[in-house]
Amino acid sequence: MSYEHIRVETRGAVGLVTLDRPEAMNALCDGLLREVSAAVRAFAADDGVGAVVLTGGDEVFAAGADIKEMQGRPFVDLFLGDFPNSHQEVWVTLEQCRKPVIAAVAGYALGGGCELAMACDFILAAETAKFGQPEVKIGALPGAGGTQRLTRLVGKSKAMEMCLTGRLMDAAEAERVGLVSRVLPVERLLDEALAVAGRIAELSRPAVFMAKEAVKVADETTLQEGLRFERRLFEAAFATADCAEGMAAFAGKRKPAFRNR
């Protein structure tokens, strides 16, 4: 498939998606988001790929939904169409993707851009990263998970302040409050994201899928239900050949040879 707004490549067992609409600061037009969705789905279906990195490059991750494209859309069309999920199935694609997706964020991740990063499994940020939900400044509010995912990630007080004022958070603050897992110099961001994704891709895929699924459940259920779910998956891991191999390799002081079985 050929893409207009993104670049798609594989680096070993890692799928790399780069937003590539510099003239609009990678604003998330429908076409771009459809392409991201298609690329992530293709990587999800590709046995040769074990993890995905989503980035906007060194300058900007994404300055949000494309305001010029959204402008003037009638309420009824949005409402009946369940916008943005209908136009932009990427939100559902990322929610359903079982392979880890890492966001590598440099520069602005605003509005839908912040929401896109948060829809990934974790965020590695460059020192230049700036996160924000400034929709209130254009008379709107976050519409692709910002009020929900940001609140879960950083707590009510910070989320309220960001959504109600549009204040941006720099990388150091984002790391301090748990929005991002690590901050790196911008020149090392992509290499490190690819290296982390590469290390994940070398692990047992069933174990990685189970771990991701269990962590995601923590957002959606009670502690007791989550602990039960985790225990059942932990026990299930023992049915995989990779678990036997991983433990035998540890005991035998050798590198495991996982077969994703």
Ligand code: CAA
């Ligand atoms: N949509 C469409 N175009 C955008 C855009 C956006 N979100 N953000 C930037 N652009 C375009 C600008 O219009 C400009 O294009 P032209 O050269 O053709 O005029 C180009 O990108 C460069 O932008 P600026 O000249 O504004 O660059 P700057 O460095 O002065 O400012 C910025 C950068 C602070 C990111 C500023 O562009 C900005 O505030 N952008 C909008 C941020 C925003 O409000 N995002 C939320 C969108 S709504 C949303 O995302 C809803 C949702 O939850 C789903």
